[in-house]
Amino acid sequence: MRQRVVRVALTAALVALVLLAVPLALAIRSSLYAGQRDALERAALAGAVRVNPDYTRGDPAELPAAAPHQLLGLYDPQPGLRAGTGPRGGDDAVRRALAGKVARSSSGGELVAAVPVSHAEQVIGVVRASSPVADVRGRVLVGWGALGGVCGVALTVAVLVARRQARALAAPLEDLSRHCRAVAEGDLTARAAPSTVAEIDQVARTHNDMLHSLSELLRHERDFSANASHQLRTPLTGLQLTLEAGLAQDDARSALQEALAATRRLHETVEEVLRLSHTAGLPRPGAPVRPVGQLLAQAEERWHGLFARDGRRLEFAAADVPKDARVPGGPVAEILGVLLDNARIHGRGTVRVTVRDLDDALAFDIADEGTVTGDGVRLFERGHSVGEAGAGIGLALARDLAVSLGGRLTLAHGAPTTTFTLLLPVSRERTGVQGDAGQSGA
Incomplete structure (x- = not known):
């Protein structure tokens, strides 16, 4: 050129x-x-x-x-x-x-x-x-x-100016070509630098936007795979144990019922992970809602036995929550599942789930008797785990689910006890917003 x-x-x-x-x-x-x-x-x-x-x-x-x-x-x-x-x-x-x-x-x-x-x-x-x-x-x-x-001087000046202008025009294109080659070789962090040529800058910006969109798409795909793997591991293990126990019994009806319930939970988990990957963590109003009491009862039924086998207590307290308070059932159940599983694996002692009424919002406090050290913000970064055995996926997934509901998940305090707080906007039956139609989303 x-x-x-x-x-x-x-x-x-x-x-x-x-x-x-x-x-x-x-x-x-x-x-x-x-x-x-x-x-x-x-x-x-x-x-x-x-x-x-x-x-x-x-x-x-x-x-x-x-x-x-x-x-x-x-x-x-x-x-x-x-x-x-x-x-x-x-x-x-x-x-x-x-x-x-x-x-x-x-x-x-x-x-x-x-x-x-x-x-x-x-x-x-x-x-x-x-x-x-x-x-x-x-x-x-x-x-x-x-x-x-x-004329000779004019030609010399013209050649010098032309060569300088050629460098000015070719250098950004050569740089853009190098970045495209780097992307073709797998480096998705390569970004084209701005130049002094408006038209080339426009091409570079389009290239960078396209690369950003591609990177986000690949990140969402990786996050989906990691989230699905993380969230399905425990239910699949429970389903396997239930089926093995049913094979050892003469009457397998109860085991099949438990397996069917576990299958439904697996279906809900897959639906939530897919929905999160499609919304990319953005707020999504209109998700199916269910009463808070029903949601806590299902969580207690699911997690009480797991904590009991470890010799630990699981307590729920929601006395001051109005009966008409409703929250998105599937996403909140997944968030509570992540936090309870995190408390079971990395926490200690009794685990308490407390729900507080804040008028236009509800606060879910999940506390255990363990301690967490380090930066409370970095704790929710993907790849950063509370303990050495963690994969660093659960809390990041729970945070993304909370954001997709218009809420917020934070570490309230890490010592002397650990408490995670989930803040969620709440709908009530008396306001006429999202009524009983959401109860079918169990």
């Missing part, structure tokens, strides 16, 4: 110089020749003024001194040279001047100007001035040489 820009600029400069230089060169030549003829005519006229008319009766004729490289002579009507220098016989210019008009000609390698000398309305002689054509040609060549030098 750089060579192409230089070639285009050089071609344009050459065309412009030819269009300007050729007429200018012709003008220089014409001007120098015309100037020399004018100078000869002035010299001849000055000589004609000084000629004494009595020269025709034998008096000496006086002519002014000729300029360097000029010949100045007086010719009588015959015509013959009477004074000064020049050809002995008059040439065509002298014969035409004898007719009473100023004559100019170019012959024999000379420029000639002849002026008639008049007396009593008669032409009594002619003053002829001449100079070699080579003198004028030399000055013309000098002028053309100066013009050529100016």
Whole structure:
């Protein structure tokens, strides 16, 4: 591209110089020749003024001194040279001047100007001035040489400017090409830098936006895979244990009922993870709602046995929550599941789930007797786990689910006990917003 820009600029400069230089060169030549003829005519006229008319009766004729490289002579009507220098016989210019008009000609390698000398309305002689054509040609060549030098300087400047402009145009495109090559090799963090060319900047911004969208899409795909793997691991293990226990019993009806309930929970988990991947963590009003009491009862039924097998207590307290308070059932159940599983694996002692009424919102406090050290904000970053055995996925997933509901999940305090607080906007039956139609989303 750089060579192409230089070639285009050089071609344009050459065309412009030819269009300007050729007429200018012709003008220089014409001007120098015309100037020399004018100078000869002035010299001849000055000589004609000084000629004494009595020269025709034998008096000496006086002519002014000729300029360097000029010949100045007086010719009588015959015509013959009477004074000064020049050809002995008059040439065509002298014969035409004898007719009473100023004559100019170019012959024999000379420029000639002849002026008639008049007396009593008669032409009594002619003053002829001449100079070699080579003198004028030399000055013309000098002028053309100066013009050529100016053209050479102009071409040099044009090439330098073209090369600089080519670098300015090609460098951003080469940088963009390198970034595209890096992306093709798998580096999705490569970003094109801004340049001084608006059009190239627009392409770079479009490239960066496209790459950002692609990175976000891939991140959502990875997050979905990690979230699904993390959230399905525990239910699948429970389902496997239930089915194995049912095989060991004569009456497998209860085991099948438990397995069916676990399958429904698996379905809800998959639906929530898919919904979260589609909404990309953005608020999503209108999710199916259910009463808070029903939600807590289902959570207690699901998690009480797991904590009991570990010799730990699980307590729920929601005495001050109005009966008409409703929250999105599936997402909140997943968030509570993540927090309870986190408390079971990484926490200690009794786990308490407390629900507080804040008028237009509900606060879910999940507390255990363990401690958490470190930055409470970084705790929710994907890949950062509370304990060494964690994958760093659960809390990040719970935070994204809370944000998708228009709420917020925070670490209220990490010592001497650990408490996570989930704040959620609440709908109530008496307001007419999202009524009993959401109860079917169990």
